[in-house]
Amino acid sequence: MMSCSVTQFTFVSNNQTWDAAQRYCRSTFTDLVTVENEEINQQLVNVSQGKSFWIGLRRNRDNWQWSSGENVTYTNWNRNFFCAFVQSDGSWNNNSSSTKMPFMCYNGRQSKIYEYSGTSGHDRYSFQNSGHNPIWS
Template sequence: MDVLFHPCLVNCHLYTTTLALLLIMELYGLSSSLRQHLKTEFVLVHQNETWEGALEYCRTHYTDLASLSTKERMDSALLEITQAETEYVWTGLRFLAGDWFWVTGDDLNYTAWYQNEQPQCPARDLRCGALDKQTKLWTHRNCEEKLSFVCQ
């Protein structure tokens, strides 16, 4: 076997560089914050947009507006919105044709409505779902309001 192409010699530099980087990150306490950041599936966008504008932005730059379809996803989003500059933050929750739904197509089995009551047949301009920073619950808002929003 040719010594120049031995797998250890070819990959040794990459291996030692990775090991050194991980050690430095651990020493400076960066690994836990990096791990925490990597666990987060949502991104808070500080740009204030209407609900439609937020939807377009998320679909262009990420995947979609956030679907908070489980308690775990809701908790993850709540961690993200603490830095929002608006009191409410747009989510992917929408009312259309008599039903609330997630624009991602996720099931609406888990709910976290303000006063534990899903708005039935809300006024035409109050058919967009937002997350309230104070109550940490869902609410319906005027779709033309300009709010921060959460993408996934």
């Protein structure tokens, strides 16, 4: 029997500060999303339907760190402030943590493809290890 890890990404359209978004994601899901590569970055941009959103990347003094504690191995940047977000074109920017905007959470382990099931205020996607098209349910 083969098993694969599945990650559910949830776009939350309620505008929150970065800290409030992190608290919400950690209490309701797992954490703010970690973007591991360009493919996931582009899929998240598609999920957000052209809206900018917070991701789990924050600068602490000299270093950028993912909210989950993982090492930063991929970036797509413009930088000046301390918390990162994805813009509608997929490029990253940063802003003051007090700026309110939508955000992206994840639940489980991160991987690749997505499954959509709309809920009030949230759009949920599950990423799996194979395929490239959304599975709508």
